[in-house]
Every structure is written in structure tokens, then in C-alpha cells.
Amino acid sequence: MIVCTFNARTLAFAVSIEDLMVQARKIKYDIIGLTETRRHQFHHAVFDTGEELFLGTCDKRGVGGVGILVNTNLVTSIDSFECLTIRIGRLHLNKCGSLPAVSIFVVYAPTSSYGERETEKFYMELEKFYKEDHTFYKIIVGDFNAKIGPRRSVDEVHIGTHGLEWNEQGDRLSEFIMSTKTFHGNSQFQKAESKRWTWESPDGRFHNEIDHIIFNRQFCLTDVAVVPKFQTGSDHRLLRAKFYLTERGEKNARFKKRTPRTTTNWELFGSVAATWEDAVIDNIDEKYDRMIQHLHDCARNAKREITTKNRLSSNTLELIRQRGLARASGNHKQMSELAKQCREAIKDDLKNRRAAVLVDAAEAGKNIRNARLSFTNYKTKMTALRHHDGSITSSRRAMEKIIHDLYSDLFNSHVHLPTYHIPHDGYVVPNVLPSEIQHAISSVKKQRAPGPDKIRPEHLKNLPSLRAHLFDSTILPALTYASETWTLRKQDENTIRVSQRGIERTMLGISRFTQMRDRIRSSDLRQRSRIRDAVSFAKTSKIRWAGHVMRFTDNRWTRAITDWIPRDIKRSRGRPPIRWSDFFVKTLNDRFEALHVPKTNRYHWATLARNRDEWRRYWHPLE
Incomplete structure (x- = not known):
């Protein structure tokens, strides 16, 4: 996915929009974030070639305004574009094929001529909108009017090791990046100084890097560079970033910090559950809540963590940590040597682990062949599918449609069942019978997801x-x-x-x-x-x-x-x-x-x- 940012200076007239489209069709892009559009009315246009253009409004003085240009291949993924303020806009893209959902913020920060109060207000609003958005992949592009140089200390892990220079606005932008736990994209890649600047002074003497790319997921950015041939009469150059966003990467990141595996001591659970003391309470719902809470407490007390052996040794993990420090400090020679040592150490650790698993299987009397097969990677990729007419397709969308049609036809019922009318003879059918409850508990399988009350089937089966x-x-x-x-x-x-x-x-x-x-x-x-x-x-x-x-x-x-x-009343005889x-x-x-x-x-x-x-x-x- 290619995301760009460009300060157009003005897009208030049809001529400037036409020049923008002519230059955009000459380069490769998916999204172009536009700043300083200076339009007094919201503008939405769909071109004959399929692109869509969204332009926000500016203030009464003609300052500000942000917009988005979406290429033809991503038009179907557009969910919404919102002008949150005159300086902040947000485009939300839905999941489409292998591309996951993405939120792209386009911003235009106040210049140095504005006071500190206006700048602080802008960053507070941007941080608020960023944290309210819960999309997994989030990208911020635009003209920040701030200069960020190379990393000044080891603690600044959000800043790369390459850049031009710092200024006061850059320090405020660095604070925003630290508070939102994002990463600065421009400083991650080494470029020549002539290919880094994004703004040129009117006399051509000064060049600054004030347009920036910010992202929230590490290692998904592959390149950031300016495009000098993109010329529309603006004093800014187009900044282009290439991202590798996949749904698989999203899943891996979500499950990276999983809770440790646990096991339940059922003997301990049964003994603790047997200590239940029923109290005399008239409210049935309160009794039920007390019993559910007692079961939760018993399950928590009987739960123990499963200790698993690490695949990598402590020495290998230390080498990996040193390699990360070398990469952060920019010492490429040391990083190359440590990377070679890490590969050798990982290979030895995995070899020793395989041998240890086979020895444990032999000592326990298990099948060694099955133990060896447990190391096999069963992840296979489906490359092609066959249609009903015999033709073979390798298109991902066509394969998804074939699978969808197959299972839709498989699970759709084509059998007509006559309606059954319950006779009105005065008999009231009870909602749930005790025998039905007993049968449901006895027939439910173990290791199934709990219901709304968070009670697992094992808890019901092991309750005395x-x-x-x-x-x-x-x-x-x-x-x-x-x-x-x-x-x-x-x-x-x-x-x-x-x-x-x-x-x-x-x-x-x-x-x-x-x-x-x-x-x-x-x-x-x-x-x-x-x-x-x-x-x-x-x-x-x-x-x-x-x-x-x-x-x-x-x-x-x-x-x-x-x-x-x-x-005056007497009781009757008898x-x-x-x-x-x-x-x-x-x-x-x-x-x-x-x-x-x-x-x-x-x-x-x-x-x-x-x-x-x-x-x-x-x-x-x-x-």
C-alpha cells in the first residue's frame, strides 16, 4: 500500500485540481493526503478514470483545509471520510481481500507564526481523535511544520537514526509520537540530503523536511522517499511511503501477548466447591449470582499455570537483544556480525530441542514417528481451485467466491418441512425440564467456550x-x-x-x-x-x-x-x-x-x- 502526503498550497479552483490529477496519474500511489486546500465548501468528486477526491473546508481567512485523493483500486474499500477540524481529516478503509482495515489521518499543523496555545490545541485534538480510533493499522500523514533530526539518545526508540535537524516544533511532535506510542517514518531510512527535504524557500536557499509520515505498527513500513517529478507549482514536494499491511501481520500482533496457558486441578476444584454454604435469601437471582461467584472463585483457586520450556536459550536471546541495540545505534557492521551469530545460535537451539523431544518420547514409550511429525509445518497455501465446468482459476477473489458458493449450497436446507400446530388443550408446556438440564450437562463436551455466565463445562461436570x-x-x-x-x-x-x-x-x-x-x-x-x-x-x-x-x-x-x-368473640366448640x-x-x-x-x-x-x-x-x- 502506497500512501503519500502533499501540501498543494491551494485547491480552491478547478485548474489546480486538474493539474493535481495530471501529475497524480504519472506516479504510483494508493492514497494521497492533501493539505492546505483553502476551500470554503466541502468538495467530493468522482473522476471518469475511477479516482475519488475529498476536499475539506478552511476557516474564514482561507487558512487550512485537508483532503484525500483515493486511487481506483481502493475506491471500493472506502468507508468514510470525515473533516474532524479544519486541520485534521480522517479516511477509514474497510477490509478488502488481503488488505486489512486502515485509518489514515491527514493533518496540517500551525506554522511557527502561531502562538504556543494554538499549537498545543492542535496536538491535543489530534491525540484525542487518534486514541478514539480503534483500528489496528493507523497512519498519520501531513504537513507538521516541524523538523525532526536523527535520534539523540537510545531512549528515543520512536525516532530513527537518520534526519536533517531539530527545531522546537519537532520536539513537540516527538512528544506526541511518544505519548501515542507511534513511530516516525522519515527517519527510519537513509537518504541523501537532496532527497529528504520536502519544502523549499521562495529564494531557493533553504530546504527543510517538514512533511512527515507517522505509523503505529513497527516493521510494516518498507520505504519513505520524496518524488521530485511531482510538480504542480507548490513549494512542497510529494512525500511517498510504502507499507506492507497484511491481515496475517495483524493476527500475529494481536496474539503476540497472549495470556499464559493454564490447567485446572479438578480434585482441588471439587474440594473447594464442596465448601459451599447456602444462606437463607428470599431473592432467587441473588442466590444464583452467589453460586456463580462461588464457582468462579473455585475455578480461579484451582487454576495453575503450565510452565513451558523456551525454544531458545538465554545466550541466544541475549544475542538477539544485542542485535536490536546495534540496529538502533546505526552500527551496521556490528549488527551484521550479530545477525550471523543469531542465525547459528537459533539453528543449534532448534536442533537441540528436536533431539530432546525425541529422547523424551522414547523414554515415555511414545511413538517416535509421531513426535518427529510434530515438527512439521502444516501451513499450506491454496494456489488454485477448479470450477464446476472444469476450468482452473488462481485468482484470490474467484477462489473465495467458489468456496462461498460451495458452503452456502452445502448448508442451505432444500427440504420442505410442514408446519406443526400445537393443540390448544389447556396443557402448558414448561420452559425447561430438570431432565433436560441434566441431559444438557451430561452431554456437553469438555473444552468448549463458556456461556454468558463464564461457567465452563468442566466446572459443571466436576461440581459435586x-x-x-x-x-x-x-x-x-x-x-x-x-x-x-x-x-x-x-x-x-x-x-x-x-x-x-x-x-x-x-x-x-x-x-x-x-x-x-x-x-x-x-x-x-x-x-x-x-x-x-x-x-x-x-x-x-x-x-x-x-x-x-x-x-x-x-x-x-x-x-x-x-x-x-x-x-367479645369466643372460639367455637371442639x-x-x-x-x-x-x-x-x-x-x-x-x-x-x-x-x-x-x-x-x-x-x-x-x-x-x-x-x-x-x-x-x-x-x-x-x-
Whole structure:
């Protein structure tokens, strides 16, 4: 990809645009960034030969204005062109074939006649727009009115070792390059002084290099040079840069800093997960979030990093580091000698590693042939494909179309299935059955991507009591809904126990007939399912609610009705119905009798409930 920058001085008239197009068609280019266009209205033109021209606006004084000229081969990749300010423009190119997405900024910096405030404002805006753009490849071209010379210290790795001279504007541009972690392209290549300058004074005595190329990915720039034959009457020369941008390079750079490989100790995970303590919480969503957080904590504690042996030795890595320092300092002779030593050291290290892998395979009793094949590079490139008519094509786009048509036809369904109408007989189909959940967990394969809750399949398969957690957090609150207000008769307790045992048998996949035939006790099923007892859960909820109500200090109806005793109404004959508070009276009396507490030292349950600690202490054995 060839990107150029050119200060046209003015493109306000049709004649200047025509001269620009005549000169542009004589050189090789893909993108030309244009500065100082001095147009008062936005201009967009598409020429007969296929080029597209975008020209931004300037201010009221006729200062500024940036634009872009896109060659025919990249017109289809244009996504948008924005004039962010009168001095900054941005062109975004979409991915097209092997060319990845690219963002190109065209800038025109204030000259030295402007104050420091205006210059600082320009660089602050440019840095803001640059950091807001998240494209992988970003290029900045334009007239910065700044001079950057060769590298002055080893710390200036963003500046190359070649250049003319420095000035104050160049120091500010260097600060911008350091803050954005980009690289200066002009100083990366050695050129003659006559082929470096981009601006000439009116009298021809002074020549400065004030147009610059800046990029964000190292080693993708292959050359930067001026084009002297590009003449449109401007006092600037066109600066051209050649980039090698590939999607493969983008992938390699993205995966360069990958997280270290890890493994999970499943025995440790199971033991830590078994320490789950279920709390009495009315909100089911909160219970589910607590369980998910517990699983994440268990997985993090059971995770260990896999230590891998380096392919290269420490001596080889030190040689590579010294070679980089020699390249940065410009000592080409030393760099050439170190490069030769690096090649020999890398070859020896890879040879020793292959021998060590084969020895390990032989000692472990593995197939040596398979170990040798593991060193093979299986990356092959598809060079040609055959059409249905038998013709062979080697065009990349034609091959992509053949592959797309093949798989589109393969996965498209050509079978007509009749629509099925669900009968409206009053039966409500449940959303998810417990058997479906159990089947999904048992049939899911390991080492698959987790869902939105970030729980891996291995965590579900190695959890000792997942069904118990699901029952306690979802079914149990629904089964004992509003149990705080129940009188909780013996009949109610038997009904709850029968329902829970039926659900328990369904969870374990055991029918009532199988339980009777194999003489399996209900206590054995409870030990296998590890779920909480619903009756005990209902009693605990009632105890907690009673203590909460009796500690009310305001005049609420809840507290008033609890203490209310009717005066003129008598209870009917026969055995009186059980009251809500009879559960506390009877249970506390039995407790007092078992502990041999004198009647003078016994408390009423309402008095005892006002003290939180005493209330919990008396009911602790029951909970």
C-alpha cells in the first residue's frame, strides 16, 4: 500500500485540481493526503478514470483545509471520510481481500507564526481523535511544520537514526509520537540530503523536511522517499511511503501477548466447591449470582499455570537483544556480525530441542514417528481451485467466491418441512425440564467456550452437588412460598414431604416402583441428593419472620395484628384450630421441659424474640 502526503498550497479552483490529477496519474500511489486546500465548501468528486477526491473546508481567512485523493483500486474499500477540524481529516478503509482495515489521518499543523496555545490545541485534538480510533493499522500523514533530526539518545526508540535537524516544533511532535506510542517514518531510512527535504524557500536557499509520515505498527513500513517529478507549482514536494499491511501481520500482533496457558486441578476444584454454604435469601437471582461467584472463585483457586520450556536459550536471546541495540545505534557492521551469530545460535537451539523431544518420547514409550511429525509445518497455501465446468482459476477473489458458493449450497436446507400446530388443550408446556438440564450437562463436551455466565463445562461436570444447589435456589423457595405466615399443621408438613420426595426421585432418575422394589429408604435418597429439607426450611423462615416482626418499633399493622386478642368473640366448640403463634409456644415449652427450666424462669416467645441474639441461640439446634 502506497500512501503519500502533499501540501498543494491551494485547491480552491478547478485548474489546480486538474493539474493535481495530471501529475497524480504519472506516479504510483494508493492514497494521497492533501493539505492546505483553502476551500470554503466541502468538495467530493468522482473522476471518469475511477479516482475519488475529498476536499475539506478552511476557516474564514482561507487558512487550512485537508483532503484525500483515493486511487481506483481502493475506491471500493472506502468507508468514510470525515473533516474532524479544519486541520485534521480522517479516511477509514474497510477490509478488502488481503488488505486489512486502515485509518489514515491527514493533518496540517500551525506554522511557527502561531502562538504556543494554538499549537498545543492542535496536538491535543489530534491525540484525542487518534486514541478514539480503534483500528489496528493507523497512519498519520501531513504537513507538521516541524523538523525532526536523527535520534539523540537510545531512549528515543520512536525516532530513527537518520534526519536533517531539530527545531522546537519537532520536539513537540516527538512528544506526541511518544505519548501515542507511534513511530516516525522519515527517519527510519537513509537518504541523501537532496532527497529528504520536502519544502523549499521562495529564494531557493533553504530546504527543510517538514512533511512527515507517522505509523503505529513497527516493521510494516518498507520505504519513505520524496518524488521530485511531482510538480504542480507548490513549494512542497510529494512525500511517498510504502507499507506492507497484511491481515496475517495483524493476527500475529494481536496474539503476540497472549495470556499464559493454564490447567485446572479438578480434585482441588471439587474440594473447594464442596465448601459451599447456602444462606437463607428470599431473592432467587441473588442466590444464583452467589453460586456463580462461588464457582468462579473455585475455578480461579484451582487454576495453575503450565510452565513451558523456551525454544531458545538465554545466550541466544541475549544475542538477539544485542542485535536490536546495534540496529538502533546505526552500527551496521556490528549488527551484521550479530545477525550471523543469531542465525547459528537459533539453528543449534532448534536442533537441540528436536533431539530432546525425541529422547523424551522414547523414554515415555511414545511413538517416535509421531513426535518427529510434530515438527512439521502444516501451513499450506491454496494456489488454485477448479470450477464446476472444469476450468482452473488462481485468482484470490474467484477462489473465495467458489468456496462461498460451495458452503452456502452445502448448508442451505432444500427440504420442505410442514408446519406443526400445537393443540390448544389447556396443557402448558414448561420452559425447561430438570431432565433436560441434566441431559444438557451430561452431554456437553469438555473444552468448549463458556456461556454468558463464564461457567465452563468442566466446572459443571466436576461440581459435586450442582443439582442440590439448583433445587435449593429455585425449587425450594417456590415450594415453601409464604411459609412465614403458615400455621404449619402436621397435615401441611406431610404434604410438603410427599411433594419433595417425588421431586427428589425425579432428580435422581428413580421411580416409586424402583424404590419399593429395591427397598431404598427415603433417608438414603436424601443423602444422595444432598438437598435441604423443605419442612425445616419452612420452619426456619417462620422463625426468622417472627423475630423480625416482634422487633418492629413502629405502629405497623403486622405487629398490631400479631399482638391483637379479640374481646367479645369466643372460639367455637371442639378442638380449637391451631394458631400461627402456637408453633412457638409448643416448641419453646418442649425445649424448656427438656432443659428442666423452672416455670418462673421461662420467657414468653414474644419477649424472647425482641432480643436477636437470645432468639437465635434458642432456635440454633432447630436450624
